[in-house]
Amino acid sequence: MDPMSIPPLPNTKTHVLGGKVVAAGGQARQAIAALFGFDPSEATAVAWVDHAVEIAIDANGNVQVLRVERRESGSRGLVRTAHLNIYARGKDLPQSFAERVRRAAERLSGWTVDHLAVLVASDPESGSPGLAMPPARDEAKRPRSLLDTWGAADSFADFFAGGEIARSQLDSIDPSKLFHFVQHCDAECLFVNPHSVGFIVTLVNFPWDDRVREPGHPGGQNLANITDRDFVEEGMVTTDLTEDDVIMGNPGKLTSLIEYAVSRPSSGDKLLFVSNTCVPTVIGEDVESVVKRVRNRTGKEILYLTVTPRSMTNVFQSLLVDRRLEAEAKAVEADERSVNLIGFAGAKAVEELREALREFGVGVNVVLLPDLNVDRVDALPRARTNVFYPNQLWRHMYDQVLDRSSLKAVEVPGPFGFEASRAWFRQVAQAVGESDEAKQERAWEKVVAPWQSRWENLCAQARSYRLGFVVRDEEAYYLTNPGASWGVPLLELVEEMGFGIDVLVGVSDAKIAKNAALAIRRRFRKPDRHSVRAFDSFSFLRKRLRDCPANAFLSYHFYDWRLTEAGKASFSIQHFEMGVAGAVRTIERLLRVCQTTFFSRYGRYLGREESGLRTVGQKEKLDG
Incomplete structure (x- = not known):
């Protein structure tokens, strides 16, 4: 070698x-x-x-x-x-x-x-048992575990819910809606989450939900971020394991169910997705072999997920690597002026980006992820260029799309706000060979013209308000690396809109905190308008929040009492949208949050004990 x-x-x-x-x-x-x-x-x-x-x-x-x-x-x-x-x-x-x-x-x-x-x-020896592995990731890296959001000693300072988002990442591409879903489980497994005829409010404001962006849309929760408005939810079929199945074994039950699911008609020729859960894994059932036998016998593509974290990262590999490479090998002709948008979520915003790109002379061939099916994968080679959205949560899938691909790959900072949107359109146009700057400028002026005056008026209003962020020093990357915060350049965008910014940094180590504060300050264009302050305990954080002039703080937690007791409103990544029109909708939402005075007026009645329970005095005032 x-x-x-x-x-x-x-x-x-x-x-x-x-x-x-x-x-x-x-x-x-x-x-x-x-x-x-x-x-x-x-x-x-x-x-x-x-x-x-x-x-x-x-x-x-x-x-x-x-x-x-x-x-x-x-x-x-x-x-x-x-x-x-x-x-x-x-x-x-x-x-x-x-x-x-x-x-x-x-x-x-x-x-x-x-x-x-x-x-x-x-190397034929690679992967053999007993080979040395490099030490695990630095323990200072957050999230340290999937329970980091709830069980860490400094969870009181967690406003980004990184651990819970990592634990729930598969929900960002919901197999129950994109595929024909088969779950191998006992009945109790189906009730891990509550079921209701209405929407269930989750404890975390997941960035892939559109509850804020499109509150009136029936898909405003759970995968409204796909661009295909016409998807049909198939529901699921399950093996419904009984006690006898668990104790005595019943391997034929899963085979029969998968074969039934394969034979069942499905809208849009959806793929079959088999999810293996905890109980079959604990009893040692060889589910993967069953899936392979049915796949080989029927010739149907079947995706397989089990309970290991590694399976979560590989579940779409047969589509994103194997099927894609086959499509690229068969491709004959591609449109040099078209791109594939990889990782761009949100039906309304993506359609607006598509229309604006036309003005720049760029066509959109396919939008892939969170939309995912065979037809989209097969169509990828019809364009020469893949444009990736910056999102670390989907990095493992991006790498599968990039694996030995013959297509050109471009990753451009996300189009949030007017300045970044302008740069994004220009860079995408340049990626397909459109280098006429005068033409690009004319295209931008046409795209921005309907919104320019409204945007400027809203920015003028925003200068009267302040927004806050709380971050642990080890997690400053949420504010300095947009890919860690669903592609949104939080500080740059909020500053462009005209808001003042207050950042509270939780200190675990003096050196780490100092470097975090410096990294955050470097993101500001006008640092004199903004503040960065530290805290090292929950009591100090509560004081900082009460004393801070910010009208609202970012929090991924639904109804965050740390903020309400301090008289502060809250916002999340769900308030942000891509593109020019999306920037206008974003600033309008943030202004409405700042102008909601309920918590600032009644915060004194919303006090909590350190454990989160309502204080006795406040309860008596409310009950009386």
Whole structure:
């Protein structure tokens, strides 16, 4: 294995590693170590992790981890090549080691993460039991667990619900509505969430719900963010396991149900989605083999999900990798002036983007994710360019779309507000070869003209109000990296609208908090209008909230009593929309929130104990 020669990318399914965790065998480890300028004895472990390569480096007994990811717009790291972003996950990488990586940059100029995946996959030893793995992700990284939102010692300072959003991420592409859904479970499993004829208010304002953006639409909750207004919800069929099934086993029940589901007519030729739940996993039932047998016998595409986190990242791989590669191999002709929009959610906003792109001479071929079906995947090669929406939650799916793709890939900061929308349209137009700046300017003026006056008037009103953000110092990336906050550049957009900004930073470590505050301040164009203050306890946070001049704070928590008791209104990512018209709707919503005086007038009656219970005195006032 020559570590310096770039291996060819095979057009087969054999080397697909996207979404998997695979420890590199000895040959691959040595080859990758040499490629990055290290001796094999120094590179103690190498692995493919989800969509990147991680290299454990022994720095005089202190193990550091280099992570090698696909370079994106806005990537930051130790070294960036044309295709790679390389950074050290630890804080103490010796300078001599960093210099070696920098010297390797020229050698790495033609390499992509897909080439590195081939190195790992081509070693027959890779993936064998007992191979060393790089140390797990830095424990300071948040969320630390899927219960980070509720069970951490500093959950009182969590306003972004990162742990709960990570736990619920599959709901952002709801299989029960996009596919013909089969669930292998007992009856109790169906009642994990309450059921009602009306909408259920979740504890978290998930960014993929449209409850605020489109309150009157019947799909305003649970996947109203898909662009296809005509989708038909099929419901689900289940095995409804009994006690006898669990104790004695009943493998034929699942086979019969899947075969029934395959034979059942489905609107729009939807795919079959089989979800395996906890009980069949605990009793050791080999559900995956059943799915494979039915798939092979019927020739039907069947997606399979089990209860492991890794399965969650790989569930759509057969569509996004295998089916897509087949479509690309068959493609004959593509429209050079069309793009595929990947990861753009929201029926109204996406249609507005589509219409505006026409003015720039750009057509939209397919919108993929959260919309997902065979026809959309098959149609991808009809355009030459994929335009990705910046969203870290869907990064594993983006990497599957990018895996060995022949299509050009462009990731542009999201079109939020007037300034970012203008830049987005221009960059997308340039990506398809439309370089006439005068034509682009005329197109922009036509798109913005119906909204310009209204936008300016609303911005003038916004200058009388302030918006607040609370963030733990380890989570400053929610305010500095839009991809971490559903693609929304929160600080830049709110400042463009004219609002004053107050940021409260929870301190876990003085150095981390200082760096977080500096990173946040660097995002401001007019820092004198805004404030960044610290707190280190719940009692101090409550005081900061009461004393803060902000009219409303961002919170992903529904009815956040930390805010209401302080007399503050709240808003969430659900208030934000893409595009020019979306920017106007966004600022109108935020102004309505600021102008709602209920909590500022009656906050003194909404006091809580530290546990969240209503204080006795306030309860007596209300009851009396």
